[in-house]
Amino acid sequence: MLLKHMHPDQLREAADRGDPLLVPAGCLETHGPHMAIGHDTIIVEEICDRIAEHLRVVIAPPFDYGNTGYALGGPRDGTVDPDYNSFGLFVKSILRNFIEMGFQRIFVPIVHQGMDGPLALTFKRAAVELSFEMVLDDGHPRGWWGDEVLSKSAPRFGGIKVLPMVLPAASPPAGGDHAGYNETSFLLATRPELVDQSKLDDNAPWYCRQDPEKNSWTASAEHGRIMVDAVVKAWVEMLG
């Protein structure tokens, strides 16, 4: 169920039951002439929707404006890069509220720039800082480290997991790239109306043509469906 659709009593029930909260995170970044600039958020949202077909989960509104470092273009190409510190503070404050809502298992699936990119590191840093700070917020004295406090604070300490959308169990067949064979196929399988391969021509950027056989031109909904199924299965097995 979508968090923003819930009534307060439904929110309480879900949190008390221990339902996982999925927090899609991505960015606006140019993805070649043929793909929606929001791909890296859209595909995570599509995967979350499909996980919800198998398991009881709550899906938070997405973080659409993650950092890009302008690695592949600027605003005129569709790429947005917020101030790092401001975005970090925003992320941390919302994650704190998710914990305060009572969610004990919070997952942030990320596809953009991998797990060592600024987007993933922003969420990881916020998660780690909250783990430690909220133990003190709970009134535990300095020198609190130990099994007793950690077990009591378990829902808060380490309760936020920042993970690759493509979990290791799903790869292969699923893989990553930038707007190439894999990402174009992911979008063709989930939101085909947001892809137009006829816009690919000789001017298409390097990342569209990284492999002579597997590239933006040869991407297909069929390959996308195989990857989506593997990714969803890995998440359902991990959460279930």
Ligand SMILES: [Zn+2]
């Ligand atoms: Zn991408």
